[in-house]
Amino acid sequence: MMMEFTLLNIRLKQLQKELNGLGLYIPIFIGLFFFFVFASFKQYQKEPNAYYLVVAITLLCFSLQYYRKDKSFIYKHIANPHLQIFSEYMAVTLPFFITSIVTANWVCFPLLVMLLFCIPFFKFSFTQKTIFKNLSSIIPATNFEWVSGFRKYYISFIGLYLLAIAFCWFSILPLFLLWFLTVIIISFHSECESIQILREGDKSPGKYLRDKLKTNITYIIILYTPLLIINTIFNNEFLFINILFVVTQIFLLCFTICFKYSSYRPTKNLIGNSIAVAIISFCSALPYFFPLPAFFSLFYFDKAKKNLNQYLND
Amino acid sequence: MQFGNNQVLKNINCDFQNGTIHGIVGLNGAGKTTFFNVLAKVLKPDTGLLKLNGVNLGIKDTAYLETVNFFYSRITGNEYLKIFRQTNLDFSLPILQNYFKLPLDELVENYSTGMKKKLALLAVLKQNQPIFILDEPFNGLDLETNKILEIIITTLRKKDKIIFVSSHIIEPLLSICDKIHLLENGNFITTFDKNEFDKIDDILFGKLKYGANEAISKAI
Numbered sequence: 001m002m003m004e005f006t007l008l009n010i011r012l013k014q015l016q017k018e019l020n021g022l023g024l025y026i027p028i029f030i031g032l033f034f035f036f037v038f039a040s041f042k043q044y045q046k047e048p049n050a051y052y053l054v055v056a057i058t059l060l061c062f063s064l065q066y067y068r069k070d071k072s073f074i075y076k077h078i079a080n081p082h083l084q085i086f087s088e089y090m091a092v093t094l095p096f097f098i099t100s101i102v103t104a105n106w107v108c109f110p111l112l113v114m115l116l117f118c119i120p121f122f123k124f125s126f127t128q129k130t131i132f133k134n135l136s137s138i139i140p141a142t143n144f145e146w147v148s149g150f151r152k153y154y155i156s157f158i159g160l161y162l163l164a165i166a167f168c169w170f171s172i173l174p175l176f177l178l179w180f181l182t183v184i185i186i187s188f189h190s191e192c193e194s195i196q197i198l199r200e201g202d203k204s205p206g207k208y209l210r211d212k213l214k215t216n217i218t219y220i221i222i223l224y225t226p227l228l229i230i231n232t233i234f235n236n237e238f239l240f241i242n243i244l245f246v247v248t249q250i251f252l253l254c255f256t257i258c259f260k261y262s263s264y265r266p267t268k269n270l271i272g273n274s275i276a277v278a279i280i281s282f283c284s285a286l287p288y289f290f291p292l293p294a295f296f297s298l299f300y301f302d303k304a305k306k307n308l309n310q311y312l313n314d
Numbered sequence: 315m316q317f318g319n320n321q322v323l324k325n326i327n328c329d330f331q332n333g334t335i336h337g338i339v340g341l342n343g344a345g346k347t348t349f350f351n352v353l354a355k356v357l358k359p360d361t362g363l364l365k366l367n368g369v370n371l372g373i374k375d376t377a378y379l380e381t382v383n384f385f386y387s388r389i390t391g392n393e394y395l396k397i398f399r400q401t402n403l404d405f406s407l408p409i410l411q412n413y414f415k416l417p418l419d420e421l422v423e424n425y426s427t428g429m430k431k432k433l434a435l436l437a438v439l440k441q442n443q444p445i446f447i448l449d450e451p452f453n454g455l456d457l458e459t460n461k462i463l464e465i466i467i468t469t470l471r472k473k474d475k476i477i478f479v480s481s482h483i484i485e486p487l488l489s490i491c492d493k494i495h496l497l498e499n500g501n502f503i504t505t506f507d508k509n510e511f512d513k514i515d516d517i518l519f520g521k522l523k524y525g526a527n528e529a530i531s532k533a534i
Binding site: 128130133135136140141142144145147148149151152191193194195196197199200201202266267310311312313314 | 354355356358370371372373374378380383384385386387388389390392393394396397398399419420421423424437438
């Protein structure tokens with residue numbers, strides 16, 4: 001009897017829905033997809049990069065398996081759960097390792113298939129431990145995105161920031177580390193709050209957005225400026241680049257927030273938005289494309305205000 | 315109120331007095347949650363007006379406890395409560411905590427369904443709005459908290475609030491409500507005053523009583 005790929009069918013439908021939500025970003029998304037397929041193909045031609053890539057893909061799937069919330073449901077209610085989950089990971093990662101077959105490091109292909117096959121056997125779930133119980137004494141609870149995001153990503157957050165401090169006299173490296181930190185910070189804004197939280201404070205849409213932007217800009221300035229001042233002391237010629245960098249990061253965050261509220265629906269999870277935000281974040285790190293977040297921030301501010309009108313105005 | 319071709323609420327024309335508790339009952343899909351969403355101004359009605367004491371109802375006039383409560387991930391109960399300003403000056407968390415016994419220092423995602431409901435209720439009670447909308451507030455609560463919730467609702471009545479409560483279990487509504495409204499296909503088809511509550515059972519379950527026992531015993 002033919003096995004039915006229930007999970008894959010669901011994922012395909014979800015992908016289709018998210019792609020529909022991407023609108024004008026679809027060509028960029030497709031472009032980036034092929035870029036990464038090609039980049040992985042190039043890496044499979046080199047040793048040891050090919051094996052690093054195998055490790056990276058395995059770790060990524062392992063962490064997905066570790067954190068996914070639907071595990072108990074799938075193992076309990078879906079037929080052939082191991083094969084279903086394996087096929088899911090294969091479908092997601094195959095474009096990024098099938099090209100290894102035509103390289104000298106073809107062994108990466110069977111190696112990855114074997115490793116991915118093992119992942120569905122890791123079934124354990126865990127209860128979230130409550131860490132930083134007094135976090136709201138440093139970050140006010142009203143900035144719930146930061147409280148929640150910091151708890152989620154504190155290891156990468158603190159790790160990247162400490163690395164940026166440790167290498168702050170280098171010329172470009174701290175900027176790359178801080179850019180990664182910005183990518184983490186913008187992921188704090190991937191959930192929509194409930195209508196009760198949105199309406200707390202009795203603010204107009206414009207005031208709500210401005211306050212949200214102000215708080216986030218303040219945090220970015222507090223975090224990045226001291227580091228970049230030290231960097232500038234060691235690399236005087238980087239003064240202009242460092243100023244431009246902070247401004248770009250601020251606009252990137254502003255764009256993320258405005259974009260979120262332009263498609264805000266109470267309690268909605270913005271997966272489709274995350275793809276678009278990831279694309280713009282990537283573009284902001286490329287020469288000549290850094291003004292994109294500023295342009296999109298302005299573009300989406302009005303859209304966000306208009307969308308919030310239906311929830312915040314009588 | 316219409317979603318696509320499906321008209322969910324039709325021709326609703328009602329008055330609700332201050333200091334009264336209104337039970338809203340109806341089968342699944344009758345339009346209870348849509349009615350609450352319109353009242354709370356989460357949804358805008360296609361036509362019609364909502365007025366409170368002669369003035370258009372505003373978004374600040376309602377405190378809304380939804381059926382399913384959403385909490386931002388990785389925040390603790392304490393942090394969730396801190397998000398909301400305390401406009402109800404009588405609200406005392408320590409006193410309510412004596413009864414609710416919530417682990418407020420823990421992450422909300424580790425809470426049970428009932429604990430999440432209690433936390434959302436605490437946030438609602440911090441507010442001093444004239445209208446309280448409680449959609450399925452008894453769901454997931456233990457027996458003791460059910461009783462406490464009844465006391466809370468009747469206390470809100472004493473403070474001259476208008477309270478709307480929905481429930482799929484009729485008993486708690488019978489003991490606390492001043493009126494019970496039956497919603498069917500988007501219309502309030504009947505309103506029962508307190509002295510008519512003994513008729514509700516017959517009207518709601520009349521058809522079921524005859525024949526259902528026999529039919530179901532054959533079916534399972």
